[in-house]
Amino acid sequence: MILQQIVNGISIGAVYALIAVGYSLVYSVLNFSNFAHGDVLMLGAYIGFFSLMLLKVPFPLAIAMAMVGAGIIAMIIEKIAYRPLRLRRAPLLYFMISAMGMSIFLQNFTIVTIGPNFRTYPDIFPVKPFAVGNLSIGRLDLVILIATVIVLLLLTWLVYKTRIGIAIQAAAYNMRVASLMGINPDLIATLVFLLAGASAGIGGVLFGMKYTVYPWMGVLTIKAFVAAVVGGLGSLPGAVVGAFVLGITETFAAAYISSAFRDLFSYLLMTIIIVARPAGLMGTVAQEKA
Amino acid sequence: MALLEITNLSKFFGGVKAVDDFNYTLDSGHLHAIIGPNGAGKTTIFNLITGIYPPTQGKIFFDGQEITNLPPHVIAQKGIARTFQNIRLFPDFSVLDNVRTACHQQANYSVLEGLFPTPRRARQEKELTERAYNLLELVGLANRAKERAKNLPYGHQRRLEIARALALQPRLLLLDEPAAGMNPDETEKLMDFIEEIKEKFNLTILLIEHHMEVVMGLCDDIVVIDFGKKIAQGTPEQIQSDETVIQAYLGAGEEL
Numbered sequence: 001m002i003l004q005q006i007v008n009g010i011s012i013g014a015v016y017a018l019i020a021v022g023y024s025l026v027y028s029v030l031n032f033s034n035f036a037h038g039d040v041l042m043l044g045a046y047i048g049f050f051s052l053m054l055l056k057v058p059f060p061l062a063i064a065m066a067m068v069g070a071g072i073i074a075m076i077i078e079k080i081a082y083r084p085l086r087l088r089r090a091p092l093l094y095f096m097i098s099a100m101g102m103s104i105f106l107q108n109f110t111i112v113t114i115g116p117n118f119r120t121y122p123d124i125f126p127v128k129p130f131a132v133g134n135l136s137i138g139r140l141d142l143v144i145l146i147a148t149v150i151v152l153l154l155l156t157w158l159v160y161k162t163r164i165g166i167a168i169q170a171a172a173y174n175m176r177v178a179s180l181m182g183i184n185p186d187l188i189a190t191l192v193f194l195l196a197g198a199s200a201g202i203g204g205v206l207f208g209m210k211y212t213v214y215p216w217m218g219v220l221t222i223k224a225f226v227a228a229v230v231g232g233l234g235s236l237p238g239a240v241v242g243a244f245v246l247g248i249t250e251t252f253a254a255a256y257i258s259s260a261f262r263d264l265f266s267y268l269l270m271t272i273i274i275v276a277r278p279a280g281l282m283g284t285v286a287q288e289k290a
Numbered sequence: 291m292a293l294l295e296i297t298n299l300s301k302f303f304g305g306v307k308a309v310d311d312f313n314y315t316l317d318s319g320h321l322h323a324i325i326g327p328n329g330a331g332k333t334t335i336f337n338l339i340t341g342i343y344p345p346t347q348g349k350i351f352f353d354g355q356e357i358t359n360l361p362p363h364v365i366a367q368k369g370i371a372r373t374f375q376n377i378r379l380f381p382d383f384s385v386l387d388n389v390r391t392a393c394h395q396q397a398n399y400s401v402l403e404g405l406f407p408t409p410r411r412a413r414q415e416k417e418l419t420e421r422a423y424n425l426l427e428l429v430g431l432a433n434r435a436k437e438r439a440k441n442l443p444y445g446h447q448r449r450l451e452i453a454r455a456l457a458l459q460p461r462l463l464l465l466d467e468p469a470a471g472m473n474p475d476e477t478e479k480l481m482d483f484i485e486e487i488k489e490k491f492n493l494t495i496l497l498i499e500h501h502m503e504v505v506m507g508l509c510d511d512i513v514v515i516d517f518g519k520k521i522a523q524g525t526p527e528q529i530q531s532d533e534t535v536i537q538a539y540l541g542a543g544e545e546l
Binding site for chain 1: 340342361362363366367371372374378380381382383387390391392415418454457458
């Protein structure tokens with residue numbers, strides 16, 4: 001029973017992780033929380049949905065299209081909603097407000113153009129779960145976990161092993177010093193939004209398959225944001241750890257206390273962690289900036 | 291020939307005139323120094339040259355091209371590199387990666403290639419790593435290439451910062467208090483080192499320094515500023531005997 005809950009928790013945590021890394025990536029470089037991230041996820045979910053239903057593409061291609069589409073949308077959002085502020089050195093608060101505006105715009109744009117109804121992904125994978133001993137593992141959950149692991153490994157490789165990753169890390173430490181080393185901040189911002197958007201795109205498809213697709217589904221990603229904060233905003237491993245902590249806490253609270261109290265207990269735990277460790281589980285204390 | 295030309299440069303922060311109508315021409319191939327009391331506006335001049343602040347007024351030309359209001363990364367790529375008064379390394383990067391961050395603009399593969407391994411990328415990557423190692427060799431840190439920058443002793447961090455600046459392949463190197471916090475022995479070694487890199491890389495160097503033995507021993511042209519204004523310029527001998535400088539530095543009638 002406990003093992004079963006851990007399995008369920010990991011499966012939920014995996015989706016949170018995909019979303020949380022996007023929040024963390026953007027925060028690490030640009031120092032603000034992109035509250036339109038959830039809406040990029042929503043658009044990714046729709047791109048995946050319509051690719052499957054209207055274009056009838058195979059499932060892996062639908063995921064690829066959602067990733068590319070959401071990545072490009074995120075890049076465009078950066079260009080129109082954040083870059084002008086950055087070039088004018090606006091206070092960070094304005095970025096958040098611009099992000100919230102973008103979020104409301106995207107939700108309403110979707111309601112007006114696509115419609116407010118809930119849409120359900122077709123069953124790509126058999127609903128019947130695997131049985132491993134006493135454990136039952138949903139096929140979709142397994143796909144989610146595998147996809148998450150692949151995306152996170154790719155992202156890790158990119159950020160920690162490639163030169164572009166080194167540039168992103170340098171910018172994350174100090175954008176100004178990085179620019180004095182010849183690193184173009186605009187290029188880094190574009191890249192970071194592309195990566196965050198692409199991971200939100202696949203996150204949206206998986207989220208949509210597990211639940212449903214609707215214009216304000218991005219609101220749910222606030223949980224992933226909380227996970228990113230608990231893990232230490234700006235830290236990629238932190239975002240992943242925070243996401244799994246949140247996922248497992250949620251399922252345990254639902255199973256052993258009451259599903260009505262699920263969010264109450266999980267958020268209580270999150271609050272305690274934040275109060276005890278303001279920098280989050282893996283975060284470092286804010287660094288001095290040039 | 292003038293490598294850097296600054297005309298009527300001013301920077302006001304509200305009512306504070308950090309730099310006030312500053313004119314300066316810097317010939318290539320020399321060692322120049324900016325000196326002045328604390329808060330005189332020396333670092334602000336560096337920040338204006340490197341594009342961190344837009345000037346309130348005035349123009350800056352580098353090698354005949356106007357660079358006023360260009361973004362910092364473009365100015366860096368044109369060949370102006372700098373170090374910082376307070377060390378600004380990437381503390382969690384390895385020593386090698388600190389140097390490699392500044393090697394980026396020499397790689398001319400595209401972003402897409404950056405994401406996918408291609409033979410051309412691998413070759414360039416190898417060349418850049420070699421170049422970074424050579425620079426570390428030069429500053430005597432090759433044997434610590436894999437260590438984290440923050441674990442180096444202070445003097446080595448300063449040298450690493452210079453190596454990182456050299457990785458940009460600059461023509462003009464700005465050093466902001468390179469000898470800060472160094473003892474006389476370290477300072478002397480640093481002076482030799484600055485001479486060495488100047489010759490080796492055919493650099494023009496402009497430095498801010500409070501250690502007078504560094505400035506007087508090393509530089510052939512010194513500009514003195516006080517309250518954002520240039521009050522004197524000349525050779526070490528001229529500066530040492532300049533009345534205005536002595537007043538600004540020492541206050542009238544006080545001992546050295």
